[in-house]
Amino acid sequence: MRTRPLKVALLGCGVVGSEVARIMTTHADDLAARIGAPVELAGVAVRRPSKVREGIPQDLVTTDATALVKRGDIDVVVEVIGGIEPARSLITTAFEHGASVVSANKALLAQDGAALHAAADQHGKDLYYEAAVAGAIPLIRPLRESLAGDKVNRVLGIVNGTTNFILDKMDSTGAGYQEALDEATALGYAEADPTADVEGFDAAAKAAILAGIAFHTRVRLDDVYREGMTEVTAADFASAKEMGCTIKLLAICERAEDGRSVTARVHPAMIPLTHPLASVRGAYNAVFVESDASGQLMFYGPGAGGAPTASAVLGDLVAVCRNRLSGTTGPGESAYAALPVEGMGEVVTRYHISLDVADKPGVLAQVATVFAEHGVSIDTVRQQGKDGEASLVVVTHRASDAALGGTVEALRKLDTVRGVASIMRVEGE
Amino acid sequence: MRTRPLKVALLGCGVVGSEVARIMTTHADDLAARIGAPVELAGVAVRRPSKVREGIPQDLVTTDATALVKRGDIDVVVEVIGGIEPARSLITTAFEHGASVVSANKALLAQDGAALHAAADQHGKDLYYEAAVAGAIPLIRPLRESLAGDKVNRVLGIVNGTTNFILDKMDSTGAGYQEALDEATALGYAEADPTADVEGFDAAAKAAILAGIAFHTRVRLDDVYREGMTEVTAADFASAKEMGCTIKLLAICERAEDGRSVTARVHPAMIPLTHPLASVRGAYNAVFVESDASGQLMFYGPGAGGAPTASAVLGDLVAVCRNRLSGTTGPGESAYAALPVEGMGEVVTRYHISLDVADKPGVLAQVATVFAEHGVSIDTVRQQGKDGEASLVVVTHRASDAALGGTVEALRKLDTVRGVASIMRVEGE
Numbered sequence: 001m002r003t004r005p006l007k008v009a010l011l012g013c014g015v016v017g018s019e020v021a022r023i024m025t026t027h028a029d030d031l032a033a034r035i036g037a038p039v040e041l042a043g044v045a046v047r048r049p050s051k052v053r054e055g056i057p058q059d060l061v062t063t064d065a066t067a068l069v070k071r072g073d074i075d076v077v078v079e080v081i082g083g084i085e086p087a088r089s090l091i092t093t094a095f096e097h098g099a100s101v102v103s104a105n106k107a108l109l110a111q112d113g114a115a116l117h118a119a120a121d122q123h124g125k126d127l128y129y130e131a132a133v134a135g136a137i138p139l140i141r142p143l144r145e146s147l148a149g150d151k152v153n154r155v156l157g158i159v160n161g162t163t164n165f166i167l168d169k170m171d172s173t174g175a176g177y178q179e180a181l182d183e184a185t186a187l188g189y190a191e192a193d194p195t196a197d198v199e200g201f202d203a204a205a206k207a208a209i210l211a212g213i214a215f216h217t218r219v220r221l222d223d224v225y226r227e228g229m230t231e232v233t234a235a236d237f238a239s240a241k242e243m244g245c246t247i248k249l250l251a252i253c254e255r256a257e258d259g260r261s262v263t264a265r266v267h268p269a270m271i272p273l274t275h276p277l278a279s280v281r282g283a284y285n286a287v288f289v290e291s292d293a294s295g296q297l298m299f300y301g302p303g304a305g306g307a308p309t310a311s312a313v314l315g316d317l318v319a320v321c322r323n324r325l326s327g328t329t330g331p332g333e334s335a336y337a338a339l340p341v342e343g344m345g346e347v348v349t350r351y352h353i354s355l356d357v358a359d360k361p362g363v364l365a366q367v368a369t370v371f372a373e374h375g376v377s378i379d380t381v382r383q384q385g386k387d388g389e390a391s392l393v394v395v396t397h398r399a400s401d402a403a404l405g406g407t408v409e410a411l412r413k414l415d416t417v418r419g420v421a422s423i424m425r426v427e428g429e
Numbered sequence: 430m431r432t433r434p435l436k437v438a439l440l441g442c443g444v445v446g447s448e449v450a451r452i453m454t455t456h457a458d459d460l461a462a463r464i465g466a467p468v469e470l471a472g473v474a475v476r477r478p479s480k481v482r483e484g485i486p487q488d489l490v491t492t493d494a495t496a497l498v499k500r501g502d503i504d505v506v507v508e509v510i511g512g513i514e515p516a517r518s519l520i521t522t523a524f525e526h527g528a529s530v531v532s533a534n535k536a537l538l539a540q541d542g543a544a545l546h547a548a549a550d551q552h553g554k555d556l557y558y559e560a561a562v563a564g565a566i567p568l569i570r571p572l573r574e575s576l577a578g579d580k581v582n583r584v585l586g587i588v589n590g591t592t593n594f595i596l597d598k599m600d601s602t603g604a605g606y607q608e609a610l611d612e613a614t615a616l617g618y619a620e621a622d623p624t625a626d627v628e629g630f631d632a633a634a635k636a637a638i639l640a641g642i643a644f645h646t647r648v649r650l651d652d653v654y655r656e657g658m659t660e661v662t663a664a665d666f667a668s669a670k671e672m673g674c675t676i677k678l679l680a681i682c683e684r685a686e687d688g689r690s691v692t693a694r695v696h697p698a699m700i701p702l703t704h705p706l707a708s709v710r711g712a713y714n715a716v717f718v719e720s721d722a723s724g725q726l727m728f729y730g731p732g733a734g735g736a737p738t739a740s741a742v743l744g745d746l747v748a749v750c751r752n753r754l755s756g757t758t759g760p761g762e763s764a765y766a767a768l769p770v771e772g773m774g775e776v777v778t779r780y781h782i783s784l785d786v787a788d789k790p791g792v793l794a795q796v797a798t799v800f801a802e803h804g805v806s807i808d809t810v811r812q813q814g815k816d817g818e819a820s821l822v823v824v825t826h827r828a829s830d831a832a833l834g835g836t837v838e839a840l841r842k843l844d845t846v847r848g849v850a851s852i853m854r855v856e857g858e
Contacts, residue, residue, distance in 0.1 A: 023578065023722060033645070033765040034577050130575060136723035138567070138575035146559060146567035148463050149452065149743020216462070276729065279708065293452060293740035294565035294730065300705065301726035311722035314578020328757040336462040 001032065006321050007042035009074045009099070011065050011090055012081035013053055016104060016131070017044070019310035020078060020317075021056050031314070035321040043068045045081075069094040076320050078313060079103040080131075088112055095123040100324060102316040104131035104309055110205035110221040113212065117333035126329045128316035133206045134159050134285040136308030137301040138315075143213045143289065144331055150291040152214040155253040156428060157287030158280050159206040161303040162197035163229050163249040165189045165283045167268075171246050176234050189283050199228035200266040203251045211253035211264040214289070216337035219253075219264050225344040227267035236268075236422055239354060239393065242382075243426070245270040246278050250427060254347070261340045263347050270352055271428035278428075288428075345402035350379070350429070352395050354421035355411065359390035363416045367392060370414065374407040375399065389418075395426065430461065435750050436471035438503045438528070440494050440519055441510035442482055445533060445560070446473070448739035449507060449746075450485050460743070464750040472497045474510075498523040505749050507742060508532040509560075517541055524552040529753060531745040533560035533738055539634035539650040542641065546762035555758045557745035562635045563588050563714040565737030566730040567744075572642045572718065573760055579720040581643040584682040585857060586716030587709050588635040590732040591626035592658050592678040594618045594712045596697075600675050605663050618712050628657035629695040632680045640682035640693040643718070645766035648682075648693050654773040656696035665697075665851055668783060668822065671811075672855070674699035675707050679856055683776070690769040692776050699781055700857035707857075717857075774831035779808070779858070781824050783850040784840065788819035792845045796821060799843065803836040804828065818847075824855065 008024070010017055024031065024041055032038040044056055045065035053061070062068055069077050069090050077094040079101060081087050087108050091101050101120070103109065109116070109132050120127040130140045134157070143152065158164050162184060169180040181198070184190035196202045204224040211219040229249045240247050248271055253264045271278050276298055280286040285303025290296050302308040323329050357363045364383060371378050377397040384391050396404070404423075411417050437453070439446055453460065453470055461467040473485055474494035482490070491497055498506050498519050506523040508530060510516050516537050520530050530549065532538065538545070538561050549556040559569045563586070572581065587593050591613060598609040610627070613619035625631045633653040640648040658678045669676050677700055682693045700707050705727055709715040714732025719725050731737040752758050786792045793812060800807050806826040813820050825833070833852075840846050 019722065027578070027580065030580070030645075030766075031578060034760075034763060136579075136720075137726060138571040141570060141575050142567040145748055146570050146744040147740065148747035149456070149460060149745075150565075150740040151456065151459070216459075276708070279705070291565075291740065293448065293736040293743070295734075295737055297566060297728070297730035299726070299728060302724045305724075307722040308724055311576065311579040311720060314722070315575040316578075318577035319574055322760065323757075326757040328752075328755040331463075331751065334463060337459075 002037035002325065005038040005040035006035070006075040006324060007040055007073055008317065009042055009068050009077045010044045011077060011079045013044050013046045013056065014080070015306035016080040016309045016313065018053060019306040020080065020313050023310055023314055025055050031318065034318050036325055037321070039317070039321060042074060065090055066093060069099065070097050072097050074099045075324055076317060077101045078317060079105060080313065082107065084108055084111060091116060092119050095119045095125045100126035100320045102313055102320055103127070103129045104313055105129070106132040106202065106205040106209060110208040113209065114218050114333065114335070121332050124329060126320045126323055127332070128320055128330065130316050131309045131312035133209050134287060135301065135303045135305060136311045137285055137287065137299050137303065139210065139287055139299055140213060142299065143210065144334070147289070147291055147294065150293045152289060152291045153255045154290040155210050155214050155287060156277070157251050158248055158277055158285050159251045159287065159303060160197055160203045160249060161283030161285055162190045162194065164280060164285070167229065167232065167247055167249060168281050170232070170234065171237055174234055177230060177232060198230050200226045200249065203249060203266040207251035207253055207264045207266050210251065211262060212335065214253055215255060215262045215339055216334045217262060217339040217341065218335045219262070219341050223264060223341040225265035225267070229268045232268050236424060239352060240270045243270060243352065243395070245272050245426070247424070248277060252427065256342065256346065261342045261346065263342050265344060265347060267425060269425040269427040275428040345400060345405070347401045348398050350396055350398055350426040351404050352393070352424045352426055353408070355392040355394070356418040356421055357390050357392050358416040358418065359385040359388050360416070363390070364392065366414055366416055367394070367411065370410045371396070371407055374403050374410065376403050376407045391421070431466035431754065434467040434469035435464070435504040435753060436469055436502055437746065438471055438497050438506045439473045440506060440508045442473050442475045442485065443509070444735040445509045445738045445742065447482060448735040449509065449742050452739055452743055454484050460747065463747050465754055466750065468746070468750060471503060494519055495522060498528065499526050501526050503528045504753055505746060506530045507746065508534055509742065511536065513537055513540060520545060521548050524548045524554050529555035529749045531742055531749055532556070532558045533742055534558070535561040535631065535634040535638060539637040542638065543647050543762065543764070550761050553758060555749045555752055556761070557749055557759065559745050560738045560741035562638055563716060564730065564732045564734060565740045566714055566716065566728050566732065568639065568716055568728055569642060571728065572639065573763070576718070576720055576723065579722045581718060581720045582684045583719040584639050584643050584716060585706070586680050587677055587706055587714050588680045588716065588732060589626055589632045589678060590712030590714055591619045591623065593709060593714070596658065596661065596676055596678060597710050599661070599663065600666055603663055606659060606661060627659050629655045629678065632678060632695040636680035636682055636693045636695050639680065640691060641764065643682055644684060644691045644768055645763045646691060646768040646770065647764045648691070648770055652693060652770040654694035654696070658697045661697050662851070665853060668781060669699045672699060672781065672824070674701050674855070676853070677706060681856065685771065685775065690771045690775065692771050694773060694776060696854060698854040698856040704857040774829060774834070776830045777827050779825055779827055779855040780833050781822070781853045781855055782837070784821040784823070785847040785850055786819050786821050787845045787847065788814040788817050789845070792819070793821065795843055795845055796823070796840065799839045800825070800836055803832050803839065805832050805836050820850070
């Protein structure tokens, strides 16, 4: 074994960074044996240097992250500060000064993955980011390497633990959104400002990353259709139950049936209770991957948290260190397929639509005519009425989002339709 | 991209080999883009050369596998013939003549993994075998690479599809073992001679491979305790249901609580219905991995079949070809921890024991005394009696297999105990 240690610079020492540092110290012998050389924490860049950090010698701590990545003797920079800047500049600077990079930064990878990969490539360095998607769950490596000989057709997953906790709570207790969110906040599953989670921004970043790797195509964050889950109601869960379904916030990356384009989207959807994703509880994540040869694979585990995310970071760190010792780099960006990324209108799925309608004869015929005129075929209709008010629940066969949108627009114009109470996609059947 | 193709020799062209050849042909462009060079099927060694194989030019077919691996221009040998010989000699010869190897051969890897790794290492070649465990499910790579910075404590999995199909059928229909086996045979899930599956040999080989990688320790096939599932009865399933459990044939690789030794075993066990492994249906496989930092991860998918296994083989083929192009090799055997592998007596778990006893006062006291004398603590006892016959169902707290064995031996000597109807371990709680 080589005795000269590989030097690691840690950018950020919060929940994840402190776990990375802790494991690097407590498992130093194991890491050395697995890498073939010792690894040494050479510097830790933080915002608040005065904070006491157990196990981290004070002389390693600095507030000057730029100087740290420019030192020139750093082998691997571990970036766990998150956000776009200064993370982006620091990573680019790290490559320029000879370091490889392990990052857990989903927002940055989703927005600027192509440029960062190009910078890594230009300097002959590695950019690894298993921790950016679904915490400890190995997803990037299986998609990029294990399935490298297969053709992935769909990635369907629960990739945000906060929203899964909230939806699971609503499902199991009948609570409304706000009540479930409050509990998630109290238990530390939701941040004070939960926007990134509940509006689907976090999941959309992960969807962009997964779609890019799965389809060997650049998928930008802007390419991902995004709909949050703040408008999911207890009534929606009641409707889902009647269908033998539950509701999950899903990230869905799909190859079109003709194989010539792909889509990526995040939105709440009904999925059958018999689908393995339906039983993913609490803050856990799970991702289904459907491929030509392998069929359906599922990956399940904790999607966030300091230790699980650190586990993913350290797996990457070992791989990058091994590459460094053998003078090579791992697989970089693979975007050769360059498939067009279509918008939401091209997505084909099924829909569950609740309408408030006048309780009088002929309404169903009117509504059915509108669906037919837009080429949306109806699977089932359920009609409930009392006191002059009635509701119609329509479940369609597969139709494009554009066709469904046109249908709903026309339904709203009918005198007999008082309102569209909810529209929910039905997935995983 | 390099234009000179990498040459692949395929050993075996059965269910898996023919799928490997098919995908190599139909997805040639994708494989070339992902590898960075085209891959070419340079020869196919078979036993029956006269059989027509769609898509495989007859001039590639040979019965002389040894000559094929000795050609000297072969970059990668894909071994999908199975069994110990001639597979072992062919793989060793391949290394000697400059080729890396991708194998799906669990029996060989479990028996001779260390020697094969040493041969690969000696010649600076790769030995990859993702397909040897759980078909298409990425397990070897996640354990060896994604979790390289973590400490794995337990691997708990359903790694044999045939037996899971049979047990699932017994559970859902109340069928007996023979009836369920007959259906599995009729549907092609069980082979004419099902011994390797139902007696747990296949699962034991996989357990040896998984334990070795998970614990960085050589685990030989002989180190794995093995108990088949041919004696599981409908009555056992009824008992399991009363416990809120089902029965699965599990491969369990565990680090002892003090961390100083490991065990590996295969046997039927009760697991709670709430455990994710309980809902793994039909011929699917799933493996739970518990680690210090990552917590619980689960990997799920088709555990066998031509196309899924070929997917795993091709993922390895891409990785090995990339390594070859960059003049490096991937991670080899990691056995530095060299932990002692303990026998079954050291395993600590819970037990469900059904006793046929005389229906008279004092029996329970006698039985309870025997448990106490052997240091096995009782969790619950259920007593049922009629017509002078009675049964006692005892569920224990955690105890070593050795202590339980001593208990059962002593119970058999009691006049009031007419027989030990069944002993089943309880896992996954």
